[in-house]
Amino acid sequence: MKLEFPQRKLLAAAATLLALAGGAHAGDAFLAGVKRHTVLTNTVPDNGDQNPYAIVVSPITSGKIKAGDVLVDNFNNAANLQGMGSTIVNYHPDSKNLTLFAEIPRTLAQCPGGVGLSTAMTVLKSGWVIVGSTPSNDGTTDTKGAGCLMVLDTEGKLVDVWSGPDINDPWGNMAVIDNGDKATLFVSNAGFGVGSAKGTPPVINQATVLRLDLEIPAGKPPKIAGRTVVASGFGEQADKGVFLVGPTGLVYGKDDKLYVSDALGNRISEIWDATTRTTSAGVGRTLTHDGLLLRPLALTTTPQGHLLATNGSNGKVVEIDPANGEQLGARWIDANKAQTPPGNGDLFGIAVTPEGDGFYYVTDDNNNLVLAK
Amino acid sequence: MKRYAPPHPRRLLACAVAAGLLLTGLARAADSVDADVNPADLPEADQTIKAKPDNQWTGWWNRSTLLGDIGGLRSALGRHGVTLGLTESSEYLRNVSGGIQYGGAYQGLSTLTLGLDTQRAGWWDGGSFNVSVLDIHGKPFSADHVGSIQSASGIEADRTTRLWEAWFQQQLNGERLDLKIGQQSLDQEFMASQYGGAFIGTMFGWPAVPSADLPAGGPAYPLSGLGVRLRGKIGDSITLLGGVFAGDPTRDATQNPDSQQLNKHGTTFSTHGGTLFIGELQYGRNLPSNGALESPRPLNGIGGLPGTYKLGFWYLNHKTADTRWDANGQPMAITGADPMLHNGNYSVYAVADQTVWRPAEDSSRTLNVFTRLMGAPGDRNLVSFSANAGVTLTAPFAGRDNDTVGLAFGYVKVGNHAAGNDIDTGVANGNPLYPVRGNETQVEATYIYQLTPWWQWQADVQYVRNVGAGAVSPNDPSQTQRIPNNWVVGLKTNITF
Numbered sequence: 067m068k069l070e071f072p073q074r075k076l077l078a079a080a081a082t083l084l085a086l087a088g089g090a091h092a093g094d095a096f097l098a099g100v101k102r103h104t105v106l107t108n109t110v111p112d113n114g115d116q117n118p119y120a121i122v123v124s125p126i127t128s129g130k131i132k133a134g135d136v137l138v139d140n141f142n143n144a145a146n147l148q149g150m151g152s153t154i155v156n157y158h159p160d161s162k163n164l165t166l167f168a169e170i171p172r173t174l175a176q177c178p179g180g181v182g183l184s185t186a187m188t189v190l191k192s193g194w195v196i197v198g199s200t201p202s203n204d205g206t207t208d209t210k211g212a213g214c215l216m217v218l219d220t221e222g223k224l225v226d227v228w229s230g231p232d233i234n235d236p237w238g239n240m241a242v243i244d245n246g247d248k249a250t251l252f253v254s255n256a257g258f259g260v261g262s263a264k265g266t267p268p269v270i271n272q273a274t275v276l277r278l279d280l281e282i283p284a285g286k287p288p289k290i291a292g293r294t295v296v297a298s299g300f301g302e303q304a305d306k307g308v309f310l311v312g313p314t315g316l317v318y319g320k321d322d323k324l325y326v327s328d329a330l331g332n333r334i335s336e337i338w339d340a341t342t343r344t345t346s347a348g349v350g351r352t353l354t355h356d357g358l359l360l361r362p363l364a365l366t367t368t369p370q371g372h373l374l375a376t377n378g379s380n381g382k383v384v385e386i387d388p389a390n391g392e393q394l395g396a397r398w399i400d401a402n403k404a405q406t407p408p409g410n411g412d413l414f415g416i417a418v419t420p421e422g423d424g425f426y427y428v429t430d431d432n433n434n435l436v437l438a439k
Numbered sequence: 440m441k442r443y444a445p446p447h448p449r450r451l452l453a454c455a456v457a458a459g460l461l462l463t464g465l466a467r468a469a470d471s472v473d474a475d476v477n478p479a480d481l482p483e484a485d486q487t488i489k490a491k492p493d494n495q496w497t498g499w500w501n502r503s504t505l506l507g508d509i510g511g512l513r514s515a516l517g518r519h520g521v522t523l524g525l526t527e528s529s530e531y532l533r534n535v536s537g538g539i540q541y542g543g544a545y546q547g548l549s550t551l552t553l554g555l556d557t558q559r560a561g562w563w564d565g566g567s568f569n570v571s572v573l574d575i576h577g578k579p580f581s582a583d584h585v586g587s588i589q590s591a592s593g594i595e596a597d598r599t600t601r602l603w604e605a606w607f608q609q610q611l612n613g614e615r616l617d618l619k620i621g622q623q624s625l626d627q628e629f630m631a632s633q634y635g636g637a638f639i640g641t642m643f644g645w646p647a648v649p650s651a652d653l654p655a656g657g658p659a660y661p662l663s664g665l666g667v668r669l670r671g672k673i674g675d676s677i678t679l680l681g682g683v684f685a686g687d688p689t690r691d692a693t694q695n696p697d698s699q700q701l702n703k704h705g706t707t708f709s710t711h712g713g714t715l716f717i718g719e720l721q722y723g724r725n726l727p728s729n730g731a732l733e734s735p736r737p738l739n740g741i742g743g744l745p746g747t748y749k750l751g752f753w754y755l756n757h758k759t760a761d762t763r764w765d766a767n768g769q770p771m772a773i774t775g776a777d778p779m780l781h782n783g784n785y786s787v788y789a790v791a792d793q794t795v796w797r798p799a800e801d802s803s804r805t806l807n808v809f810t811r812l813m814g815a816p817g818d819r820n821l822v823s824f825s826a827n828a829g830v831t832l833t834a835p836f837a838g839r840d841n842d843t844v845g846l847a848f849g850y851v852k853v854g855n856h857a858a859g860n861d862i863d864t865g866v867a868n869g870n871p872l873y874p875v876r877g878n879e880t881q882v883e884a885t886y887i888y889q890l891t892p893w894w895q896w897q898a899d900v901q902y903v904r905n906v907g908a909g910a911v912s913p914n915d916p917s918q919t920q921r922i923p924n925n926w927v928v929g930l931k932t933n934i935t936f
C-alpha cells in the first residue's frame with residue numbers, strides 16, 4: 067500500500083526517535099568516552115625482555131611501589147622467545163619513569179619448567195605481588211613446563227612459590243577479591259595436556275579456573291587455605307604464533323559471578339556461585355559470543371560495571387554489558403596493518419585507571435604501554 | 440688440561456647413522472602413541488620439566504632472528520634507542536630456454552640497517568634516524584642471460600658496498616604528520632604494491648617506467664637521492680605523500696651507460712639533474728585506525744576486506760632528450776646529431792591492493808589481488824606504459840600460515856619515438872628487417888616457504904614473451920632476429936640476522 071505523505075512523515079519521526087534512542091544507548095558506553103591514546107613508555111627493561119603481558123595498577127604504596135603505579139610483566143626474553151621472560155617493570159605515572167620492579171631467576175627448583183611470566187598477576191592490598199609462570203625452554207610448548215605462581219614482596223624479592231597438580235600454566239589475568247587479611251584469587255590454567263604446536267595441534271578441553279583462598283597473616287606472606295577448581299573443560303591449544311591459546315580473562319562481578327573469556331570458544335562465560343561453590347561449574351553459561359569478539363583475552367571492568375575484553379586476533383577492545391550480554395561496541399586500539407587482521411596478536415593485558423576515566427593496555431608488537439582516556 | 444683425540448670421520452659417520460636410526464625409531468614410536476592414545480590420558484610431563492638457563496643459542500630454530508639478542512648487544516643498543524638489523528638475500532637464477540645465453544648466476548644482497556629513536560635515546564619525542572648500507576655480491580643475471588626490460592631479479596645490481604639510505608624523520612603532529620629529510624630510496628614508500636612485493640622480478644618493486652625513464656633509474660634501489668618527504672594523514676583513511684628530490688642520483692647519468700658506476704659507493708650526494716617532484720594520494724578501504732569505534736554487528740559477521748588504492752605522479756624539471764628526433768627534427772639514427780630536448784619529463788600512476796577473500800576474519804588464509812599502471816609520454820621515454828597485476832594466496836596449506844604462493848605478470852610498452860628510432864636504424868643500416876620494438880610481457884609464478892621465523896626460501900619460475908620488447912638478438916650478426924622468448928627458474932633465500 068502506498069503511504070500518504072503525513073503517514074510517511076510520522077514514520078520518519080518515529081524512525082528518528084528510535085535512532086536517537088539508540089544513539090543515547092551507545093553514548094552510555096565507556097569506550098565512546100575515550101578520546102586519546104597516549105604512548106606512555108616502552109616496557110623493555112635492561113635485560114631486553116619483550117612482549118608485555120599482564121598489567122596491574124597498584125592499590126597500595128609500599129617498598130618500590132606507589133599507589134597508582136602500573137606493573138607490567140614480560141612473557142618473552144631478549145631473543146623474543148615466548149615463555150622465557152622473567153621481569154616485571156613499574157611505570158610511575160607521576161614521574162613518567164619506568165623502573166625495574168623485579169627480575170626473577172629463570173630457573174627455580176620449586177617451579178616446574180622455570181619462569182616465563184604470564185598474564186596472571188596481582189598486587190594485594192597487603193603489599194604482596196603474585197605472578198604466574200607459563201614457562202618454556204625454547205620458546206615453544208614443546209618444552210613447556212607446568213609453571214607456578216610466585217609471591218614477591220614490594221621490594222620485588224621472591225618469597226614463596228606455589229605449584230601442584232592443579233596448577234598448570236597459570237595463564238589468564240587474575241580476578242581478585244581482596245579483604246586485606248584474606249583474599250580470593252581466581253586464575254585460569256591453560257597448560258593441561260597441551261603438546262607441541264607442530265602441524266595442526268588439537269584443541270584440548272582441559273583448561274580450568276582455580277580458586278585459591280588465601281590467608282594473609284599481618285606482615286607475613288599469604289598462605290593458601292583452600293584450592294577449588296570452579297570451572298573446567300575450556301579449550302586450550304598449542305600455537306606456533308602465540309605459544310598457546312586458552313581461557314585468559316577473569317573478572318569477578320555482581321551476584322557472585324565470575325566472567326571468563328573463553329578464547330577458543332570466542333565467547334565470555336559466566337560461572338555462578340564463584341566464591342562458594344565446591345565443585346566445578348564446567349564451562350559455565352555463555353554470556354555473549356562472536357559478534358565483535360575475536361578470540362577474547364584479557365578482561366576488566368569499567369566503573370559502570372561493563373566488561374572490556376581485548377581481542378587476540380585483532381586490535382580491538384570490546385565492551386559488553388554483563389547484565390544481558392549485549393555487546394555495546396568496540397574500539398580499535400592497535401590497528402597495526404602489518405598483521406592480518408590488523409593488530410592480530412598484539413593485545414594482551416588491560417587495566418582501568420584508578421580514576422576510572424580510561425584504561426591502560428599494552429601493544430606487544432612494539433612493547434609499548436599505552437593510556438586510552 | 441686433558442686433551443681428547445679429534446673424532447675420526449668414520450666414527451662421526453657411524454654416530455650420525457646411529458642417531459638417525461634412533462631418531463627414526465623415536466619418531467615412529469611417537470607416531471604410534473599419537474595414533475592410539477588420547478593426549479588427555481597421558482601423564483603430565485610438564486610437571487617434571489626442568490628449566491634451563493637461556494643462552495646465545497637457546498631456541499635458535501624458533502626465535503625471530505638468527506642471532507637473537509647477540510649475547511646482549513641488541514638489548515644494550517635498545518636501551519639507548521638503537522636498533523640493529525642485518526639481512527641477507529641470496530638467489531640463483533638460471534636461464535633454461537630462450538633469451539640471450541643459457542646458464543645461471545648467483546646474486547646476493549646484505550643489508551645492514553641502524554636506527555635511532557630519539558625518544559628512547561633520552562632526547563626528544565617523535566624523531567628517528569636511519570642509516571643503511573648495502574653489500575651487493577655475485578653477478579647480475581638479466582643483462583647477460585635474458586636481455587629483458589623487466590629484469591628477472593629485484594636485487595641484481597653492480598657488485599659493490601654502498602651507503603643506501605641516510606635520513607632523519609620527525610613526527611610533527613602526533614602520528615598525523617611527519618617529515619623525512621636526507622638520502623632516501625623512493626621505492627621504500629612511493630608506488631609500492633603490498634602484494635606485488637612477494638615476487639622476485641624487479642618491476643614488481645620499482646616499476647618499469649621510472650626504472651627506464653628517470654636518470655639512472657631514479658633514486659631507488661640500489662641508489663638513493665637527497666630530498667625531503669612530507670606525509671600527512673587526512674582522516675582515518677586518506678594519506679598524502681609528497682617529496683622533492685635531486686633529479687639524478689649519480690650527478691650525470693649520461694656520462695656512463697652503467698650509471699651505478701658513477702655513484703659506486705652511494706656517497707655522491709648529488710643535487711644535480713634538475714628536481715624530481717613526486718606526490719601520492721593513498722586511500723585505505725576497510726583499514727581501521729587507532730581510536731575508530733565500531734558498532735555491534737550481526738553474530739559471526741565478517742568485516743569488510745581491506746584494500747589500499749594509490750594515485751600518484753612524478754615530474755622532473757630537467758631537459759629530457761627525445762628518443763627519435765634530433766635538434767632539427769630529423770631522425771637521430773640517420774643524422775647522428777644531438778637529440779631534441781623537451782622541457783621536463785613526467786608520469787602518472789595508480790596502484791591497487793585488495794584482499795578479495797578470506798574464510799574467516801581471523802584466518803591467515805587470504806586471497807589478494809594487485810595491479811599497478813603507469814604511463815609517461817612516448818616521445819622522450821624508452822617505456823611509455825607499464826603494468827603489473829597479480830594474485831597471491833597466503834597460508835595456501837594447513838599449518839603453513841606464513842607461506843605465500845603467487846602468480847603475476849608485468850607488461851611494458853616501448854615509447855612510440857623509441858620504436859620509430861628502430862625503424863630509422865633499419866633505414867640507416869639498409870636493413871629493412873631490423874626489428875622494431877613494441878612490448879614485452881613477463882609472467883612469474885612463485886612460492887615462498889617460511890622455514891623458520893628468520894629463514895625464508897622462495898622458488899620461482901619466470902617466462903618472458905617478446906624479450907626486450909622484441910629487441911634485436913645480440914647473437915644475430917644479420918640484426919634481423921629478435922631475442923627468443925625465455926624461461927628462467929630460480930631459488931632465493933632470505934635470512935634475518
